[in-house]
Amino acid sequence: MKSVTVLTKLVIPKSLFGRLFLSVLVVAVLVVGLIWGWLDQKFYQSLDREADLRLRRIAEILVSSISSAEDREEQREKAFESFRQLEKTGGLLQNLYLIDMYADPSEFIASYSLPGVRSAQMLPPTADEAEELALNYINALDRGEMVFPDPYAYGVSRRFKIVLCPILDEFGMLESVIGIEADMEYLNLVSDFRQLLAEAVVAALILSFLIAFFLARSFAGQIELLNQSLKSVEQGRAPQRLELGVNELDRLGDGIELLAQEIEQQRAQVQRLYEQKLDELAFTGGAIAHEIRNPLSAIEMHFGLLKRQLSNLSGTQAEAATTALAEISEQLAHLRTLLENYLSYSRKVQPKIACVALKDFFDRLIASRKAVLPDFSCEVELVNVEQAWFDPTLLQQVFENLINNSVQVLDNEPAAISIRVELQAARLKILYSDKGPGIPAALREQLFTPFVSGRAGGSGFGLALIRKLAEAHGGEISYIGGETGGAAFLIEVGQHENSGGR
Template sequence: MPFSRPSESPASVGSRRRGWLAFAGGWILVALIAALGAGEVARRDARAELARQAEAAAALHAAVLRSELEKHRSLPVALAGDPDIADLLAAPTTAQGERVDLKLENLARQTRAAVIYIIDAGGRTRAASNWRLPTSFVGADYGFRPYFINAMRSGRAEFFALGTVSGRPGLYLARRVDGADGTPLGVVVVKVEFDALEAEWRASGEPAYVVDPGGVVLITSVPEWRFRTTEPLDERRRRLTLTDQTLQPEALRPLPFATPPGDQPRLVQAQAGDGEQRWMHAAVPTETPGWTLHLLSPTRGGIDVAVAAARALAALVVTLLAGLVAFLLRRRQQGLARARAEEEARLELERRIDERTRELRDANSALNRQIEERRRAETARELLRDELVQASKLAALGQIVASVAHEINQPVAAIQTQAETAGVLLDRNDPEKARGALARIGDLTQRIGAITQELRVFSRKSDPKIGAVRLEDAIHGALLLTRGRLDEGGIDLVREGDAEVTVRADRFRLEQVIVNLLKNAAEALEGHDRPRLLLKVTRDRDRVRLIVSDNGPGVPPQVRAQLFTPFVTTRANGLGLGLVICRDIVAGFGGELDLAEGDDGATFVATLRTA
């Protein structure tokens, strides 16, 4: 039904216009306040997050530094009790010196120490790990060095300085060597250089530096900052530090930025890397007394971006709310204008709608029933999917647990045996052999880690990392794990062929294969009158065959075809996973593992490629 819109008076038009102007002004004011407030909140939150990340990164850097120092601090302590070193200092001879030189050279190479050397009570170097080099310390007089003086007086000393010969910075760890009567014989010194650690910090993109109690930078990922200071030094401290550190006069300049005081993370403006920028500074103490690690974490404009985004979002939200309110007000005005004109037509319109939508209501009811049925079917499908997912998880968990329990049984037993051996040796006052047993426990622990890693690699079907492995080393490690089992069963182990060959494999994984084959053979020989186990190595051009053969009952014909199938086993307590994993490991090396035909016992052949 048509209707006419009533005309408005000029007074009502002017009043409405003033109302809209007041609304627009209020919106602008609220938007400005909201943007400023949201920006400050975002700035505080962004700073707090950057500070948290910087503290975590600084703590991680400090942990890496602590690990590096703890690894080397044990060397002087161990060497101070070495009888060869004590004999050299007590009565130096050329032969004794050469023997200690070789020992220190090997130890420095294994521990990656910069240099290890022995100084007698008069300050003269008697042996050094760099004795072969032109810069050898042997014969040099280091009696003037502070670490020597402090170690002779206090028993131990730590001192960071430049090397008088190499000119390279490093931490000198010194330990006094005492004679049997308590007389000081000399000092053992280990120099630790931090080039690798500084390179690792440099690769992280976060400048880091370590300062001593006097504020002098000792270790840093920015080479230009080394031996600079966090604050200017007075002339006395500068002169003493230059003398102690054997530095050039141009050193000990302040850093190109002000290091914030205290241990709370703060923003600093510094030149480090590509151009000057803002960094979040964090500082944490280290295990070395007085040393503090400082870290600059790049902000990369994150605070400004967060503030801008928060302000834009706040302005947008206020704008949307204002638009919504304006829209609702406009709708309300239009609704009031139309209400009077539509009141009479509404009843007629409702009647016509009711007549013409009866069929639509029926169709809608049918559609609602279909929707409900669809919803019930969807619910049932979701429940079924959840059950399938849970079943899959339980199956995978069962395989993993069974594999781990199956594969680490021998190393754990060997660890127990070595631990008991170490206890017996200690009771016999034989610490050297006991230390060897404890070292083998460490090796076995690493092998357990390698076994669990191999199980993960096997489950993911990933390619192993292959390198050159001496076959004799792998056989030796495997026999270390299984010798007790073979001796207990009275098994006669016969070795044939030359195992001094290098094959393409991973040592721990190859040991795992050999251990599994030896263990299976030992179990097959249980109860045999004259058990015999043959371990044979043959070579044919670029192929090496490792043969493990026993004179046991052999593999039943009905099992041969499925021997390398998961969960197929002839033992009552077996899982049927060992040979499957071993075959997959050998295949990862580019080789093969098969059961050879034979009339007596079982013969397994592992074919490997030479390196």
């Protein structure tokens, strides 16, 4: 069963064009073959039936001529006269004989063969052979019926078209039998017809091949146009209006167009909701920042006054005051940083999409990071893609945040980063990975949530901001874990001019 499946896969093409071409060609060959066989059989049957009718007519003429004779001598004379008359008409007649069935053994009353024939295949039968042939059909002959014996009755080396016609006496008894043997040269017409038919079949097969090829190519081309329309929808572009001339395909094209419109409407709706969410986040962030920044500024001002007043202390009191003031200052700075990070996260982002040369983009990114991180190394692999659509400023911020996170978790160890970029189904897929300790499993579900951090002293806004920037491009980011340890992130960005929308 498995071998049959493998053979089927090898024989049956995988392309639509190949399957259509093979199907139409096989059907055409079968139809031509069946028509060939049917015509050949019909032509042979028609020739054979015509030969039977002619021999039957000749036999009837001979019977009407000979049956009026009153004795054997007169029968012989009339038989010879009739035989000679038939010779003048030409045709396919070869041997004619009149055999006396009263005699014992049977004997020829008259026998005539076409002169000049030397072929052993055309030799006339002997009296014994003629008698044996007649006896094989004696019942039918006794009933006065004409019979058509097997053409190979005399053996495979001698082939005749034979008719035996009985002559009955006044009592209805079998008196004699007229035998007519015609050569079967007329079958050469069948051979000629077959040759002509074979030439016609070859021409028909060539025509079928061409028809199958152009029909399959035309249909496959129409399907390819529909496929191009689907690719346009996939890439966020309006599909071209198609008039394919086939009702079913036209309806399919209309369906693709409606699908594109529906997707565009949904995309626009999602974009509106996303912008509404950003507006709400920006408003909330601004309000919270306003409510926190004013009290924080007052606290910082009074903290400065307090520091000046406590600067006159000495001894143990001064040491205790210095420790407390340092702790307060550190917490105020942390609160200020947290506030600024939240403001940065809540700020509305509107990407400025441009066509970016990826090699130049990553060269600049690596150069800028190496300027501040001497032990930094990055390997970039571009898979069948040279340009992409995105906001270079925002995406650079994404990579800078990821690289900073990788460097921070490695402490003083050299940071080795790898980036793999590939274009799949109108999506730019970027795999970022490092060789650090990776992300703890307990944090992965909430990794991109604000205020969630796996690093001591972290604000929890770095990865949340990265996700926001990816979503602003109509994309997403996910943590997939490194194959050999370390952290690995997959960033996907839509690839069309308006990919900034979701």
